[in-house]
Amino acid sequence: MPDHLDEVKVANERAPVIEPGHTFATVTDKISSIVLTRPTSMGWVVGFGACFLATMMLLYALGYLFLRGVGIWGINIPIGWGFAIVNFVWWIGIGHAGTLISAILLLLRQSWRNSINRFAEAMTLFAVACAGVFPGVHTGRPWLDYWMFPYPNTMQYWPQFRSPLMWDVFAVSTYFTVSLMFWFIGLIPDLATLRDRAENKYARMIYGLLAMGWRGSARHWARYETAYLLLAGLATPLVLSVHTVVSFDFAVGIVSGWHTTIFPPYFVAGAIYSGFAMVLMLAIPIRKIYGLEDFITDRHLQNSAKVMLATGWIVAYGYAIEAFTGWYSGNRYDASLLWNRLHGPYAFWYYMLLLCNIATPQLLWIRKMRTSPLWLFLLSFVILVGMWLERFVIVVLSLTRDFLTSSWGMYYPTGWDWMTFMGTIGMFLMAMFLFVRILPMISIFEMRTLLPEAEVKPE
């Protein structure tokens, strides 16, 4: 091979998934010591405290909502779906990256996922929990939410299964349940590791209870691996279905800007886009603070950046088709929606959305951007803002100006809207703070399988 080709090959050599020099023991020690022996730092206490206060603010806003009703929010006819639905779609989209990483990348044998799947799954759970708050309280009488589930009752009434809102109930609750089981099953062998290594008696008891007596028997591992693969196989269509069903909430309606067939794939791509942005926003500070650069290497950052670049273009394609349809369909309502987006009262936010979601992320084509944690962190933030604006544009813009000019209106969020939204961010981060402190944030046993010494040579 000529010399220059060799050089090209070296230049293309990617960063390793796990830094060399690690053994089973060092991997175990490094990850479990974060939970077991590392003292609680001042930074953790301050961060947790701030997020705890934000969660209290959420409870206060919700308490007042229960007292006064949804009138405290900025919603009013014609805009019945305000922040609550925007935030719901945003949070549930963020949740998608966790299952994508843990299930789809597992089936595709992308072993680099092993060091980020655990906290991405935790992120999914917490994001879906935040998402679940909104439709729950948005019903107006949240204490009657259980009416959405089909159960025999004295009113002789049953839910209406032809409604996309019912589909949503089933899709989101299935998604949460399956994600929770997937996450917990993945934790069991690591909980056994913590049980065997904890010095504190109570810690040993709690980890021991949760580990359920896992002892790593070959029979158990065989069934475990089968169950894990099957769960991944089941979760793969599930994760693609959840945002599809969420998009049906819109697409089945007749409002311009909602009633379009491109919504399912475009929503799923947007979900993965924002999910990876959130993964990076969490992974970058975590690996720095806990010194986990050996496990969450530049390779992980680069791969996530590439996923964002790809899904970002699918989202851009979605915007282009929406605009094209508005023009080409000849439907005057679709055309007026397009005009409204470009020149209407919320036009500024539409241009911001294009800037955040399409223009700025193109910086990811540059290799330096993909390898710089600081730039990736900032770009991820921009993408998260952009994806939130996308949902705002879809939900609010379409509703403010529908078919009848006489029923046009404007939407302005109130302080309660903002408090609820910021409160869920606080609750999400509080859960993440607790998670990194009490559970292994990287899958220890899956990291062991990445080491060369884990290989069994055929006889």
Place this chain on the structure above:
Amino acid sequence: MKTLPVYGTMAEFASANDLVAAARRTHEAGYRKIDAYSPFPVEELADAIGFHRNHVPLVTLIGAITGGLGGYLMQYWIAVISYPVNVGGRPYHSWPAFIIVTFEMTILFGAIAAVFGMLALNGLPMPYHPVFNVPRFALASKDRFFLIVFATDPKYDAKGTRQFLEGLNARSISEVPG
């Protein structure tokens, strides 16, 4: 001193490779009631100890079919028999609208069956187990590999089995009290 009944004899190995080789030889030597322990899944190990009857896929399939059928029949019963609502003259049995909940129920029941089926077949939760009596077994969740021959094996004999295991490149041998 009271003599405890013996649960089995356990050998410790330093690598997955050694454990798989030792498990194979133990199985070839005619021992059938054996088990191996590793800190991460080792694909070859189940085969080496002669474990082939994995029922998790079947349980999952049954769960998924139950969920799918149950989900569809539930919607059919509700929308056609128990609570028919005429929405703009659409048929009561509007099956395309029922597909999504059917799909979600298939996934949900399949996943629940996979998880709980796996735990049940593994006999978990079982917080206490005789192998935990061996102090060094705590390393089975870190970086050590163990092989056990249960005392219930017809070929088991405390002395002979110990000698056999010693010949397998084991780092240490211990008797597991019952």
